[in-house]
Amino acid sequence: MRKSPRATTPPDRAKLRLKKPKKKAAGIPAALSSAYHGMTKMGVTKTVKTLVTVNQQEGFDCPGCAWPDPEHRTTFEFCENGAKAVADEAMKAHVNASFFSHHSIQALAELSDYELNRKGRLAQPMHLAPGESHYKPISWEGAFEKISGALKSLPSANRAVFYTSGRTSNEAAFLYQAFIRAYGTNNLPDCSNMCHESSGKGLGQTIGIGKGTVTLEDFNHANVIMVIGQNPGTNHPRMLTALRDAKKKGARIIHINPLPEAGLSRFKHPQDYMKMDLTSTQLADIHLPVRIGGDAALLKGLIKLQLELSAVDHAFVNEYTSGFQSMKDAALNTTWDQIVNDSGIPRQSIQDAAEMLASSNATIACWAMGLTQHKNGVSVIQEVVNLLLLGGHVGREGAGFCPVRGHSNVQGDRTVGIWEAPSESFIDRMEKGLGFDIPKEHGYDVVQSIEAMADGQVDVFFCMGGNFLSATPDTDFTAKAIANIDLTIQVSTKLNRSHLVTGKEALILPCLGRTELDVQDGEAQFVTVENSMGIVHRSKGTLQPASPMLRSEPWIVSTLAEQTLGLQHLPWNDLCSNYDSIRDLMEASLHGFTDYNRRVRNENGFSLPNPPRDDRTFNTHDGFANFTTHQLPDVSVGEDQFVLMTLRSHDQYNTTIYGLHDRYRGVHGHRRVLFMNADDMVARGWKSRTKVDITSHFNGETRESASWLLVPYEIPKGNLAAYFPEANSLVPLKSTADVSNTPTSKWIVCTLRSSPVHNGVEEE
Numbered sequence: 001m002r003k004s005p006r007a008t009t010p011p012d013r014a015k016l017r018l019k020k021p022k023k024k025a026a027g028i029p030a031a032l033s034s035a036y037h038g039m040t041k042m043g044v045t046k047t048v049k050t051l052v053t054v055n056q057q058e059g060f061d062c063p064g065c066a067w068p069d070p071e072h073r074t075t076f077e078f079c080e081n082g083a084k085a086v087a088d089e090a091m092k093a094h095v096n097a098s099f100f101s102h103h104s105i106q107a108l109a110e111l112s113d114y115e116l117n118r119k120g121r122l123a124q125p126m127h128l129a130p131g132e133s134h135y136k137p138i139s140w141e142g143a144f145e146k147i148s149g150a151l152k153s154l155p156s157a158n159r160a161v162f163y164t165s166g167r168t169s170n171e172a173a174f175l176y177q178a179f180i181r182a183y184g185t186n187n188l189p190d191c192s193n194m195c196h197e198s199s200g201k202g203l204g205q206t207i208g209i210g211k212g213t214v215t216l217e218d219f220n221h222a223n224v225i226m227v228i229g230q231n232p233g234t235n236h237p238r239m240l241t242a243l244r245d246a247k248k249k250g251a252r253i254i255h256i257n258p259l260p261e262a263g264l265s266r267f268k269h270p271q272d273y274m275k276m277d278l279t280s281t282q283l284a285d286i287h288l289p290v291r292i293g294g295d296a297a298l299l300k301g302l303i304k305l306q307l308e309l310s311a312v313d314h315a316f317v318n319e320y321t322s323g324f325q326s327m328k329d330a331a332l333n334t335t336w337d338q339i340v341n342d343s344g345i346p347r348q349s350i351q352d353a354a355e356m357l358a359s360s361n362a363t364i365a366c367w368a369m370g371l372t373q374h375k376n377g378v379s380v381i382q383e384v385v386n387l388l389l390l391g392g393h394v395g396r397e398g399a400g401f402c403p404v405r406g407h408s409n410v411q412g413d414r415t416v417g418i419w420e421a422p423s424e425s426f427i428d429r430m431e432k433g434l435g436f437d438i439p440k441e442h443g444y445d446v447v448q449s450i451e452a453m454a455d456g457q458v459d460v461f462f463c464m465g466g467n468f469l470s471a472t473p474d475t476d477f478t479a480k481a482i483a484n485i486d487l488t489i490q491v492s493t494k495l496n497r498s499h500l501v502t503g504k505e506a507l508i509l510p511c512l513g514r515t516e517l518d519v520q521d522g523e524a525q526f527v528t529v530e531n532s533m534g535i536v537h538r539s540k541g542t543l544q545p546a547s548p549m550l551r552s553e554p555w556i557v558s559t560l561a562e563q564t565l566g567l568q569h570l571p572w573n574d575l576c577s578n579y580d581s582i583r584d585l586m587e588a589s590l591h592g593f594t595d596y597n598r599r600v601r602n603e604n605g606f607s608l609p610n611p612p613r614d615d616r617t618f619n620t621h622d623g624f625a626n627f628t629t630h631q632l633p634d635v636s637v638g639e640d641q642f643v644l645m646t647l648r649s650h651d652q653y654n655t656t657i658y659g660l661h662d663r664y665r666g667v668h669g670h671r672r673v674l675f676m677n678a679d680d681m682v683a684r685g686w687k688s689r690t691k692v693d694i695t696s697h698f699n700g701e702t703r704e705s706a707s708w709l710l711v712p713y714e715i716p717k718g719n720l721a722a723y724f725p726e727a728n729s730l731v732p733l734k735s736t737a738d739v740s741n742t743p744t745s746k747w748i749v750c751t752l753r754s755s756p757v758h759n760g761v762e763e764e
């Protein structure tokens with residue numbers, strides 16, 4: 001019996017260094033950091049080669065977030081974290097058979113996620129036999145034989161689960177879902193189940209499309225831009241350029257976030273120095289440091305004031321909406337006491353923001369996890385919809401909804417079929433295009449997958465990219481659930497903890513990265529992705545693959561499909577020999593991809609249909625944009641309890657830890673830190689670096705996590721913040737958002753106590 005490797009990140013060994021948080025984002029430090037990551041990981045030549053091709057029309061799409069590229073690119077069309085993402089993928093270091101022969105999975109699991117990530121690119125297929133602790137090399141043929149054999153032996157296709165991470169290209173994702181549906185299941189959980197699923201559900205029910213409605217150009221025509229529960233300075237940095245340009249055109253910005261993030265304070269575009277422009281731009285005009293979970297109350301207050309200020313576009317409301325009256329009554333009946341108490345924002349500040357909104361003819365609302373990862377994630381997003389519908393801010397230039405996607409193609413994956421709960425119209429169109437029937441029964445999302453694994457209902461678990469174990473909640477529970485599975489397979493570029501905490505038997509299939517040349521049948525291929533604004537565009541790698549044994553994701557899927565299913569459904573390998581064939585099949589099987597191969601060769605690709613944006617058409621149950629009415633959530637917690645939210649440092653991208661420098665928040669060298677309000681600390685006799693243990697509480701259950709160093713920070717009283725994946729072990733699996741089932745990683749009720757180790761204070 002194999003000893004289970006550690007599932008959670010081991011405590012940091014590095015020293016914690018604290019500096020004053022920054023009030024300005026980007027600038028020279030961002031340029032230096034980009035160069036540092038490039039030079040240390042890729043070397044000079046590759047750094048120059050990749051950074052002049054990333055996000056260019058004939059180049060590759062940044063493997064970072066899904067912020068769109070401007071029509072007119074600059075020579076250096078990337079941000080600091082884009083440069084880190086590229087350097088991380090194109091790094092020289094390799095992880096091969098020799099590496100694994102010297103490192104057991106148990107020993108590797110004692111490394112931090114940062115240390116694991118630095119080991120390098122996975123260079124060849126590897127196999128972990130049952131009971132063994134060391135991976136051994138395996139041929140591609142051998143690996144496919146194992147997987148297809150296991151799949152064919154299952155009593156039901158529903159005992160297999162196929163996960164997708166948001167970096168997967170449209171072509172790979174489409175083939176993958178076609179294979180999985182031909183195999184006979186809809187068990188297609190993906191990373192959006194954990195991030196913007198609440199946005200998809202919230203918008204889908206109210207405006208008839210689960211995506212944002214703005215274009216990048218709209219930012220240049222906005223009067224007011226709201227940035228809610230989002231930290232663009234770290235997670236979507238080129239968005240700061242759009243905000244700066246909007247400010248220069250007179251827009252005003254309302255920043256709603258428990259934390260005063262540097263990215264919304266001031267912004268200095270590094271390339272301005274080349275124009276001898278030394279000025280920086282103040283971004284947010286108002287920062288509303290809302291209490292965690294207080295967004296719904298704040299939005300209710302803003303809605304109430306729009307009504308009282310008569311800032312209602314009655315022509316739009318009467319012609320295009322339904323449900324106005326009950327929404328209005330609910331807002332007007334909500335007391336200011338509850339609004340101010342639940343939001344933690346003084347009435348006057350709400351008034352100031354409301355007046356800004358009331359005078360706006362064009363308002364954009366942007367948001368991210370700060371809204372989606374809550375029990376009321378769907379309803380709070382629908383309060384944003386209520387606020388903008390009141391002013392007719394949809395389908396108008398400079399106005400609309402902008403949920404900003406964190407993964408470069410997470411929106412594209414959903415569009416092309418990575419969806420455990422496909423709609424009837426989607427299934428109809430897909431069956432017509434594919435020419436075979438597909439399953440109708442909905443499959444597992446992420447949380448349901450883990451529950452099924454824990455119940456022993458899953459025998460084969462296939463992951464297309466990602467780091468499932470570290471990205472999901474309830475880490476220890478999830479690790480035990482995964483250990484129940486007979487065979488786990490990871491298609492990956494980099495070593496991570498999900499390669500160490502596996503099923504009884506495991507396989508690693510190393511794939512090409514975004515930056516790398518993908519040659520099929522002697523021809524270099526391009527893939528396509530969809531950004532947050534619904535633009536589909538090309539991405540073509542330019543670098544020689546890190547290893548000759550890497551394969552493209554479409555090739556891996558088509559080869560496995562042919563090995564498992566034969567050619568009865570589709571000519572899998574023929575499709576993969578020229579990706580235009582895959583796109584032709586996508587055109588036949590999906591809405592909005594007409595003339596795909598021609599249009600995607602346009603310089604900037606093409607926009608998918610977006611009825612609310614295109615012509616104020618709302619494909620909802622009643623054909624109108626729906627106002628909705630929601631009770632405010634109960635945001636009270638018990639005596640001496642806190643509300644914790646997980647977040648990223650500036651030196652990470654999802655669960656990938658690039659470095660140990662959260663430069664904007666002044667935290668260096670150590671990640672096991674807990675941001676806490678200084679008054680809350682003093683009230684307990686604690687001070688900076690006091691070591692505490694955290695206990696989370698949910699439905700009578702508790703989860704423990706020890707040895708966190710306190711960092712005094714500008715955060716509302718009673719609120720705490722900590723980095724993921726370290727804090728994910730505190731997030732209860734069953735604590736999810738209504739309707740979307742998204743884990744509530746931004747709302748974790750917990751208590752603290754001094755850590756018995758080191759009588760609580762970490763030495764300087």
Ligand code: SF4
Binds near residue numbers: 062066077085238239
């Ligand atoms: S903003 Fe996002 S997509 Fe653009 S370069 Fe930065 S990380 Fe990459």
